[in-house]
Amino acid sequence: MLKVTDVKKTFFKGTVNEKKAIRGISLTMNDGDFCTVIGSNGAGKSTLLNLIAGALIPDEGLIEIDGKDVTRMPEYKRAKYIGRVFQDPMKGTAAGMQLQENLMLADRRGLCHRLRWAFTPSREQYYQNLVARLGLGLENRMTARIGLFSGGQRQAVTLLMATMRRPEVLLLDEPTAALDPKTAETVLNLVNQIVTEQKLTTLMITHNMRDALRLGNRLIMMNDGKIIADYNAEQKKELTIDMLLRKFEEVTDDVSDRMMLGGK
Ligand SMILES: Nc1ncnc2c1ncn2[C@@H]1O[C@H](COP(=O)(O)OP(=O)(O)OP(=O)(O)O)[C@@H](O)[C@H]1O
Numbered sequence: 001m002l003k004v005t006d007v008k009k010t011f012f013k014g015t016v017n018e019k020k021a022i023r024g025i026s027l028t029m030n031d032g033d034f035c036t037v038i039g040s041n042g043a044g045k046s047t048l049l050n051l052i053a054g055a056l057i058p059d060e061g062l063i064e065i066d067g068k069d070v071t072r073m074p075e076y077k078r079a080k081y082i083g084r085v086f087q088d089p090m091k092g093t094a095a096g097m098q099l100q101e102n103l104m105l106a107d108r109r110g111l112c113h114r115l116r117w118a119f120t121p122s123r124e125q126y127y128q129n130l131v132a133r134l135g136l137g138l139e140n141r142m143t144a145r146i147g148l149f150s151g152g153q154r155q156a157v158t159l160l161m162a163t164m165r166r167p168e169v170l171l172l173d174e175p176t177a178a179l180d181p182k183t184a185e186t187v188l189n190l191v192n193q194i195v196t197e198q199k200l201t202t203l204m205i206t207h208n209m210r211d212a213l214r215l216g217n218r219l220i221m222m223n224d225g226k227i228i229a230d231y232n233a234e235q236k237k238e239l240t241i242d243m244l245l246r247k248f249e250e251v252t253d254d255v256s257d258r259m260m261l262g263g264k
Pocket of ligand 1 (some may be wrong): 011012018019022039040041043044045046047048218
């Protein structure tokens with residue numbers, strides 16, 4: 001379970017550039033909840049994910065994962081609980097390393113660095129089977145350098161790496177924004193398959209309202225550092241893009257924001 005209680009974050013506090021990015025957010029996610037997150041540019045979506053991941057420390061509030069207070073736990077220690085996929089497909093994998101070497105790194109996450117780890121035939125087979133399940137034919141390229149792979153292929157591998165040690169929380173920050181529509185669809189289907197099969201507690205930011213509506217069992221809308229709507233599975237089934245736009249119009253009349261939120 002992920003519990004965020006009255007978390008606040010201000011950048012450049014006390015200066016002319018002061019920005020209240022998160023203005024008191026509380027959010028409880030039950031195990032296996034798959035929540036899509038929408039909101040205009042600058043609403044605080046990425047900051048919220050950064051706070052949960054430990055890349056940022058909140059000014060106030062509490063963040064708990066499975067009952068453990070991780071509010072001030074450094075990011076590298078928190079990494080054993082968290083799987084992350086970023087917008088940039090180049091970010092999650094090491095370009096100069098082989099596909100199987102990347103997987104081994106992810107497999108070692110949270111383990112002692114001094115521990116030697118060798119490829120054994122059974123481990124290689126395990127990695128190959130995992131990759132085969134992506135359905136992209138990459139199981140025949142286990143020793144190829146990841147730098148040679150396409151953005152979509154790298155994003156699929158990043159997703160696999162982020163989930164191979166079953167994280168307590170999976171954070172997806174617009175994972176398909178940099179991909180062409182067909183590749184984005186493939187990667188989103190993989191997200192859906194992996195999250196549903198492993199019942200992962202997941203937060204996924206998207207600017208695509210159709211994706212926000214069709215994926216997951218919960219949807220939150222953010223604006224100006226706050227959660228302004230939180231729809232559960234039942235409510236989400238009834239939601240439409242028009243309803244989301246109307247809700248958004250209640251808090252902003254900025255047309256460019258609406259366009260952004262409307263997305264594709
Ligand atoms: N490291 C930082 N230093 C200073 N200001 C920041 C920092 N990170 C975010 N901000 C500011 O905090 C606010 C929220 O930013 P955030 O990136 O969380 O929004 P977002 O909802 O993810 O937006 P987008 O959809 O454009 O990615 C913005 O005004 C942003 O400029």
